[in-house]
Amino acid sequence: MNQIDESINQLITAILESEEYQQYLKIREKVKQDPEKEKAIHDYRMRNYQMHKNRNVDLFDEFDRIEHEFESFRAESLVDDYLAAELAVCRLFQKINWSMLERVEFDLGFFDQ
Numbered sequence: 003m004n005q006i007d008e009s010i011n012q013l014i015t016a017i018l019e020s021e022e023y024q025q026y027l028k029i030r031e032k033v034k035q036d037p038e039k040e041k042a043i044h045d046y047r048m049r050n051y052q053m054h055k056n057r058n059v060d061l062f063d064e065f066d067r068i069e070h071e072f073e074s075f076r077a078e079s080l081v082d083d084y085l086a087a088e089l090a091v092c093r094l095f096q097k098i099n100w101s102m103l104e105r106v107e108f109d110l111g112f113f114d115q
Contacts, residue, residue: 010097022094023094029080029084030084033080041074043085046072059070
């Protein structure tokens with residue numbers, strides 16, 4: 003195994019052992035015990051994904067509409083805890099990606115066009 007593979011394995015181990023990921027796993031288990039709530043969370047996440055993917059909508063108006071529609075749902079502590087834990091893991095991945103992009107010289111100039 004080369005150095006990059008070893009480093010990737012160490013990074014994966016660090017992620018799996020991280021507080022963020024461990025918290026996510028605990029809350030995910032609680033959500034899985036309520037299949038209706040789990041489906042509702044996935045539906046909410048899909049609506050958000052579709053909103054961001056759709057270029058033909060005003061994101062601010064659509065976001066406000068979805069947030070208003072799901073306001074009472076988001077107020078449930080289990081739902082809020084799950085979405086917060088999921089976001090923390092996503093931010094962990096973002097941090098890893100941005101750290102690599104900032105330190106490894108690689109021409110990404112085509113994004114500026």
